[in-house]
Amino acid sequence: MLVILPTLLLAQAVSGAPLRGVCQARLEEHLRRPNAGYFFYAEDADSTKHACGWSVEDPGEFDRYPSSAQAAFTTCQNLADERGVKSRCEPRARGGTLVGLSDRADPDTAGLVRDGMRCGQLPMNRWAWTERAFCDLPWHGPAAAAGVVIWNHGLSGTVAQYAAPVPPVLRLLHARGWDVVKINRNNLAETGVEQSLYRWTQRTLEEVASHRKEGYARVVLAGQSFGGYITLETADSTPNIFGVLAMSPGVRLGGGAGRLDPSITERIVGRLPVDRLVLVFPRGDSLFGSIDRGPGVAKVLAGRNGSYLLLDETLDIVDHGGGTTAKFAVKYGPCVVEYLAGAASGKGPVACHATAAQQARAARDLLPRPPKEAGRISWGILEPSGEVVSFALMDVAGVGRRVLFGVASGWRRGGLYDFSVVDSAATFTLPERGVVAVKAGTLTFSPVASGRRQTAALVELPDDQ
Numbered sequence: 001m002l003v004i005l006p007t008l009l010l011a012q013a014v015s016g017a018p019l020r021g022v023c024q025a026r027l028e029e030h031l032r033r034p035n036a037g038y039f040f041y042a043e044d045a046d047s048t049k050h051a052c053g054w055s056v057e058d059p060g061e062f063d064r065y066p067s068s069a070q071a072a073f074t075t076c077q078n079l080a081d082e083r084g085v086k087s088r089c090e091p092r093a094r095g096g097t098l099v100g101l102s103d104r105a106d107p108d109t110a111g112l113v114r115d116g117m118r119c120g121q122l123p124m125n126r127w128a129w130t131e132r133a134f135c136d137l138p139w140h141g142p143a144a145a146a147g148v149v150i151w152n153h154g155l156s157g158t159v160a161q162y163a164a165p166v167p168p169v170l171r172l173l174h175a176r177g178w179d180v181v182k183i184n185r186n187n188l189a190e191t192g193v194e195q196s197l198y199r200w201t202q203r204t205l206e207e208v209a210s211h212r213k214e215g216y217a218r219v220v221l222a223g224q225s226f227g228g229y230i231t232l233e234t235a236d237s238t239p240n241i242f243g244v245l246a247m248s249p250g251v252r253l254g255g256g257a258g259r260l261d262p263s264i265t266e267r268i269v270g271r272l273p274v275d276r277l278v279l280v281f282p283r284g285d286s287l288f289g290s291i292d293r294g295p296g297v298a299k300v301l302a303g304r305n306g307s308y309l310l311l312d313e314t315l316d317i318v319d320h321g322g323g324t325t326a327k328f329a330v331k332y333g334p335c336v337v338e339y340l341a342g343a344a345s346g347k348g349p350v351a352c353h354a355t356a357a358q359q360a361r362a363a364r365d366l367l368p369r370p371p372k373e374a375g376r377i378s379w380g381i382l383e384p385s386g387e388v389v390s391f392a393l394m395d396v397a398g399v400g401r402r403v404l405f406g407v408a409s410g411w412r413r414g415g416l417y418d419f420s421v422v423d424s425a426a427t428f429t430l431p432e433r434g435v436v437a438v439k440a441g442t443l444t445f446s447p448v449a450s451g452r453r454q455t456a457a458l459v460e461l462p463d464d465q
Contacts, residue, residue: 019043019092023052030054031096037068038109039093040076041100044085051080051089058431060415063368063406065136066119069109074120081124088114111136123162123186128203133166133180146177146341147218147242148211152204152227153182155196155251160187165410167247168329168366169336170222175365176341178220183207196226197233197251204234208241218242220276220340224324225287226251232268243276243340247323248285260288262296270300276307276340282322283313298349307345309335311352318384325386326366326408334358360462363388368406368414377404380443380456389445389456390414391438393426403428405436 018024020043030039037055044050053075055068066074069091076089091109092100099106112135113119119135132139133151142148149170153161162184174180183204190196208219220243223231228249235241246269250260269279281293294312301308311317311332322328335352339345354362363379367390370377377392390406396416403426406414419428425439434447443456 019052020048020050023050026052026054027092030093031098033096035059036093036095038072038091039100040072040089041092042076042080042085042087042089044087046086049083049085051076051083051085052092053077053079053089057095058413058415060402060417061413062371062416063412063414065134065368065412067108067136069106070112070119070135073109073112073114074118077114077118078120078122081122117181120163121184123184123188126186127189128183128185128200130181130183130207133182134171134174137171137174140177140179142179142211142215142217144177145179145216147179147220148216149173149178149180149220149222149245150204150207150211151180151182152200152221152223152230153185154223154225154227155190158187158190161185162187167224167324168326168408168410169323169333172329172333172337172362172365173220173340176337178341179216181207181211197230200230201233201237204230205238208234208238212240220245222246224248225320229265232265232272235272235274236268239273241274243278244272244274245278245280245336245340247280248282248288248320249279250288260291262291262293265293266296266300269297270303274306275344276309277301277304278309278336278339279311280317280323280328281310281312282317282319283315284318285320285322287320301349305347307339307347307350309339309350309352311335315352322386324410326388326410327381327386329366330359330362330381330388333362357462363390363408364461366408366412368408368412370404370406370414374404377461378441378458379461380458382407382443382445382454382456385409385454387454389443390461391443391458403436403438405430 019027019041023041027039030036035056037057039054041052053072055072057068073089080089090100091106117132119131151166153164166182170180219241221231221235222245224247228246229251231246232249235244249265284290292313332352334354339350366388374392374394377390379390381388388408392404394402394404396402402416403419404416417428419426425437427437429435434445437444441458443458445454
């Protein structure tokens with residue numbers, strides 16, 4: 001059984017030189033919080049500049065990405081960068097305990113990515129910058145990696161799309177030995193379609209050249225929506241691209257208000273010289289008028305001198321962002337990963353027939369890591385959001401029976417929660433998120449933000465093989 005030791009969180013006297021500005025008061029407040037996470041702080045020795053950042057934790061959480069430490073560090077470091085603080089943010093407190101004023105290293109912060117590839121950066125005065133896609137996964141490096149994947153996100157007016165997580169299917173590819181990076185674009189630098197397309201294609205070409213120079217043997221370009229359009233244009237502009245993964249590629253013409261011209265992407269995919277080509281066209285793509293694009297692309301690809309994996313409107317992939325969900329990663333990710341990372345597939349279309357066992361393994365890779373004492377866990381796919389969830393009942397020593405619940409989307413969270421039985425359903429609350437009820441193999445999630453309920457049919461997750 002899992003043993004949870006009671007923790008007494010007491011405010012401590014903050015010894016030594018006080019932190020600058022409001023950070024001193026915020027540190028003292030942080031130490032009094034019942035669910036305090038981490039507190040990070042940095043100051044510039046040559047000026048009065050300083051920065052701090054902190055996080056809170058769900059008391060039941062056992063795994064989370066981004067982690068509480070990563071969240072606090074990112075908040076602090078973004079502020080430090082904005083203010084020109086030269087030093088790096090370091091932990092000053094964990095929960096109600098001061099940890100940063102001694103020589104004892106905190107093991108939970110030792111693995112944080114703190115260099116120029118760290119996650120969650122802000123644009124500052126940059127048009128674009130590059131980050132790791134998954135800062136909780138080990139970096140393989142050019143000598144050990146099977147290759148590198150370069151991700152380009154979509155475009156939505158002036159919305160900061162750089163903050164969106166990289167699709168979970170690429171997390172599966174990272175687990176197969178590939179390094180995955182994302183090119184973040186400043187949303188304020190998105191101008192006219194043609195100008196932006198040229199600018200970001202050139203930026204992606206620079207990234208390709210940089211990774212080739214580092215020594216990566218294979219380069220895969222990936223993107224969604226406008227990012228998929230950039231991906232296709234880039235692959236069409238340089239030789240020796242190993243693979244392409246384009247999800248709902250394209251852009252509406254006429255300043256974003258016009259209709260999609262499918263022939264643009266059809267002409268590009270028909271001539272791409274890449275070894276591996278994956279195209280995703282969801283059903284009912286509302287952004288592009290819900291037209292079926294798969295048939296036209298299939299005709300073009302019939303003349304391709306190589307293989308391709310076409311995931312089109314005939315499959316259970318719905319709406320514009322259908323390829324970016326955890327559901328897509330579970331149902332079709334095994335095919336995508338095997339095609340991109342496996343042996344050569346000859347010529348012509350590659351069929352996707354992921355088995356139930358392959359899908360379960362993908363779900364296991366995406367979901368939060370459960371405690372060893374968890375025992376049998378069930379999993380399912382929430383509809384219509386496409387999030388993947390896990391559920392189990394656990395006996396916790398000294399506490400009693402608790403619900404284990406995990407969720408995987410672009411981010412992931414897992415925790416242990418107190419529950420009650422209401423109408424034969426195990427019911428529990430996710431703080432600030434909603435209420436979950438599990439009954440007769442069905443999980444129902446009622447979010448706080450809206451009245452639209454979501455459901456998932458649960459099946460047992462097999463033991464890891």
